[in-house]
Amino acid sequence: MNQKTLHSVDLFSGAGLLGYAFRKQGFFAKLAVEADARAAQTFKENVGADRMTVDVRAIVKGINCDVIVAGPPCQGFSSLGKRDASDERNELSLCIADWAKACKPSVVLVENVPLFLESQHFVMLKSKMKKMGYESTEWVLNAADFGAAQRRVRAFIVFSKIGIPSKPDPTVKKHRTVRSVFRGLSLEPDDTGMHVAPKPSKLALDRFKLIPEGGDKRDVMNASPETCPPSWRRIGNQATDVWGRMQYDNPSNTLRCSFQNASKGRYVHPTENRVLTLREGARIQGIPDRWKFHGDRSSIARQIGNGVPIPLGNAVAQAIRQLF
Numbered sequence: 655m656n657q658k659t660l661h662s663v664d665l666f667s668g669a670g671l672l673g674y675a676f677r678k679q680g681f682f683a684k685l686a687v688e689a690d691a692r693a694a695q696t697f698k699e700n701v702g703a704d705r706m707t708v709d710v711r712a713i714v715k716g717i718n719c720d721v722i723v724a725g726p727p728c729q730g731f732s733s734l735g736k737r738d739a740s741d742e743r744n745e746l747s748l749c750i751a752d753w754a755k756a757c758k759p760s761v762v763l764v765e766n767v768p769l770f771l772e773s774q775h776f777v778m779l780k781s782k783m784k785k786m787g788y789e790s791t792e793w794v795l796n797a798a799d800f801g802a803a804q805r806r807v808r809a810f811i812v813f814s815k816i817g818i819p820s821k822p823d824p825t826v827k828k829h830r831t832v833r834s835v836f837r838g839l840s841l842e843p844d845d846t847g848m849h850v851a852p853k854p855s856k857l858a859l860d861r862f863k864l865i866p867e868g869g870d871k872r873d874v875m876n877a878s879p880e881t882c883p884p885s886w887r888r889i890g891n892q893a894t895d896v897w898g899r900m901q902y903d904n905p906s907n908t909l910r911c912s913f914q915n916a917s918k919g920r921y922v923h924p925t926e927n928r929v930l931t932l933r934e935g936a937r938i939q940g941i942p943d944r945w946k947f948h949g950d951r952s953s954i955a956r957q958i959g960n961g962v963p964i965p966l967g968n969a970v971a972q973a974i975r976q977l978f
C-alpha cells in the first residue's frame with residue numbers, strides 16, 4: 655500500500671460514522687454533504703472536511719477525489735419503513751451517479767439496507783455507473799462479525815475503476831456483547847458525557863418492571879393485560895422487539911434513530927428500568943467517548959442510530975484502501 659494522500663467526498667455524511675472509518679484509513683474529506691445542520695456540525699468536529707454543503711441535489715463541480723462515500727436515506731427501502739418505491743428520498747440515491755461524473759473518483763461506495771439491492775433505484779444506479787465504466791460488487795455484512803456489539807446487517811456496493819476489492823472477512827470469532835461495551839458506565843445515568851436517558855412515565859416504569867432480560871411487550875401482555883392498549887393485540891402477539899429488553903451477554907439488535915423510545919424496538923437496558931442512554935447507544939455503534947455531538951437529545955439519538963457501526967465501517971474502508 656503506498657502512502658499518498660487520498661481524498662474523499664462524503665455524500666449524506668450524517669454525523670460521520672462511516673466517514674470516520676475512511677478518515678482513519680487515510681482518506682481526507684474534500685467535501686461533506688449533509689442536510690441536517692446538527693449532524694453536519696458533528697461531522698465537522700469529529701471527522702472534518704475542507705468544505706461542507708447541504709443538499710446532494712446541488713452537484714458541486716471542480717472537486718476531484720479518489721473515493722465517494724455515500725449512505726443515502728434508507729427509509730423508503732427498509733422493511734421497517736413503508737418500502738415505498740415512490741418515496742422521494744429514494745430518488746436521492748440516483749444523484750450519486752451525477753457526483754461520480756463530476757468528481758471522477760476511482761471508487762464509489764454506497765451503503766444501505768439489504769432491500770436496497772432489490773430496488774429499481776439500485777438497478778438504475780448500477781446501469782448509470784456501468785455506462786461510466788465502473789464495475790461493481792455487492793456485499794451484505796453483519797456488524798457483529800466485525801466487532802460491533804450489534805447485529806446490524808447492511809449492504810455495501812462498491813463501484814470501481816481500479817479493480818474489485820476482496821469482501822471483508824469477519825474480524826472476530828466471538829461476537830462482542832452489550833455487557834463488554836457498557837463497561838465503566840454507571841447503571842444509573844449520571845447525565846454527564848451523554849449518559850442520559852428519558853425519565854420513564856409511571857406507566858412505562860410499571861411495564862419495564864414486568865419485562866425480563868430478553869423479554870418484550872408479550873411479557874407485559876401476559877402479566878398485566880389491562881394496561882396494554884388494544885393496538886398491541888391488533889398487531890398480534892407474535893415475535894416483536896417492541897418494548898424489548900436487551901440481553902447483556904449478546905450483541906444488541908439493530909439500533910435505530912428511535913432507540914430512546916421503548917415502543918420502537920428492543921431498547922430497554924438489560925437490567926435497569928429505562929431505555930438506553932445516548933452514551934450506551936454510542937458505545938453500541940462503536941463511537942469513541944471523546945466524540946462531541948451537536949444538537950438536542952433526539953437529534954443526537956438520530957445521528958447515532960443513522961450511522962454505520964464504526965467497526966463495520968473500518969472493515970469496509972480497509973478493504974477499499976487496499977485498492978490504492
Ligand SMILES: C[S@@+](CC[C@H](N)C(=O)[O-])C[C@H]1O[C@@H](n2cnc3c(N)ncnc32)[C@H](O)[C@@H]1O
Nearest residue numbers: 666668669670671672688689709710725961962
Ligand atoms: C443514513 S444517514 C447517513 C449516515 C452516515 N453514513 C454515517 O455513517 O454516519 C443519511 C443522511 O442523509 C441526510 N440527507 C437526507 N437528504 C439529504 C439531502 N438531500 N442532501 C444531503 N443529505 C441528506 C440525512 O440528514 C441523514 O443524515
